[in-house]
Amino acid sequence: MTDAVTTATPARAEDGPGRILELIINGSARTRTGIAQITGLSRSTVGQRLDTLFDAQLIQESSDNVPSRGRPSRALELNPRAGVLLSVDVGEERTRMAVLDLNMAILGDRVARLALGDGPEILLDRITAVLRELIDHLGLDQTAVAGLGLGLPAPVDYEAGRVQGWSIMSGWEGYDIRRHLRRSWPVPILIDNDVNLLTLAEHRRYWPGQRHLFFVKAGTGIGSGMVIDGAINRGAQGAAGDIGHAHVAGFGDPQCRCGNAGCLESLAGGWALARDLREGHDARDVADRLRRGDSAAVTGLRQAGRIMGESIAYATSLLNPDVIVLGGLLATTGDDLLAGIRQVVYQRSLPLATRQLRIVSTRYKSRAGIAGAGYLVRDHVLSPAVLDACLAVGKSPFAGAGAGS
Structure with missing residues (x-):
């Protein structure tokens, strides 16, 4: 080049x-x-x-x-080995932890079942223990840690680094996550909503030339993230993109786990599909039935796509994205969900908004959340303002942040 x-x-x-x-x-x-x-x-x-x-x-x-x-x-x-990035993607069922080099290559990762209900202190200590084991296994205990990125399945106050508002992470609201982690990791620690990190990874890896992107995660829950004018848009309090808890009219008003009724998630989320199928309790259970070719599951997923399409069509008119990307576990089971969304979006939205619009499935097979957390940290520690401030006083950007500290 x-x-x-x-x-x-x-x-x-x-x-x-x-x-x-x-x-x-x-x-x-x-x-x-x-x-x-x-x-x-x-x-x-x-x-x-x-x-x-x-x-x-x-x-x-x-x-x-x-x-x-x-x-x-x-x-x-x-120089990809000037330091390492620690990335953590906390999920409802599983948490993935990884060590990346500065070129975003995954040097090693671990997946563990960590219960969100155990609370922040226990879970964060377990994350630290797994990261230390991983670092030791990779022989990187003398390598500087550039920073740590953490994705959470909850609304996050990005500046404060705290969970805020209702979420499935009961007991986490307002807890000072950054302060807790800094006891073990005296490095920059960045915390964001998991879907924002999926959106960041998707945009940076596959759509860097597009200025406006809308990402939808269809898993046990439903969430979305936005790239507007080339940057993640979190809104005023970090609640932007909470599409799963917006009301959708015309499909009944089942109770949602957030306490409201008729939310998109209560109609088309993985847990709602499992409820209607009367088997299992999350997206993984639904995906297993879909892979077996279960006709009831296929019918339910197609209907979920059409219901999701109603909300995504509204977002299309509001945001006018270049591309809409569908990710999450339910998006990996075939084209039924995507087909339903496309049908409704192109039907409901004005031609000007859909003339050049692409609606596609993610190309990530896994580890998108890990990549997003890595990009978030690298963008911060190597940003011109932060880096120049360190170098101006003769300080290495990763000084004093050894992995073995």
């Missing part, structure tokens, strides 16, 4: 080492010449910025050569 060629612009104060690293990571510039062309910085200034990044062991020369008008240049790349 060659460097992007753009018209040079005047150097700006924000074109520090962090901005240079950002260009290298996103592939906009992979050589000194390419960086100078994009930023307008002199070659000597580019050299100084790169020396700072080399000294911090954040970049390295690739084995690849980048073609140029003169001699081929050695490509620059992020």
Whole structure:
């Protein structure tokens, strides 16, 4: 891949080492010449910025050569082992914990059945214990931890890092999760709703060129996330995308587990399908019946798709996304759910909103939540503002954060 060629612009104060690293990571510039062309910085200034990044062991020369008008240049790349990222995806039934390098490659992961009802102190201590075992197993106890990302199946106040409002995580509301984890991990800790992390992973991995994306998770519950103008939109208090607890008219008003009646989740969520089928209690039980070709389960899923389509059609008119992505366990069982959603969305929404709209299933087979937590942390610790603030005082961005601490 060659460097992007753009018209040079005047150097700006924000074109520090962090901005240079950002260009290298996103592939906009992979050589000194390419960086100078994009930023307008002199070659000597580019050299100084790169020396700072080399000294911090954040970049390295690739084995690849980048073609140029003169001699081929050695490509620059992020050093993936400068630190590791800890990612945790807490689910209703299972929790996945992983260690990633800075290139988002999973070095190792573990899945454990951790009961949300045990409360935050017990569950967070168990997560820490599993992460430490994983780090030791991988021989990474002397490697710096860049940060820890945690996804929760609940509304999250992103700035405070706390569960807020009703959720299936009874006993967690207001608990200082970040403070608890920092006893073991003195690193940046970022906490978000699990569907926001699925949305982030989907956008960054498969749809980086699209500015507006709507993601729907169809599992035991139903949730959604939004990318608006290229960034995750969490709303004012972190409640944006709570599509599962919006009322849907015309299909009856069964009781929802949130206490209201007629919520989308109470009509089309995995637990609601299991209720109607009178077998099991969650999306996994429904998926097992679907894989066996159970006709009642197939009929129920198709109807669920049409009901979900009503809510998604409204979101389509409201948000006008480029792409709608369907994920979650129920989305992995075939095309019945997707077909029902497509039918209603294209029928209900105006042609202007659907003219170029794509409605697709996720390409992630698993570990999307882990990837999202990793992106969340890496984006923060390597953001130009955060990185430049560390480097300006001669501090390594991951100093004092050894995995064995």
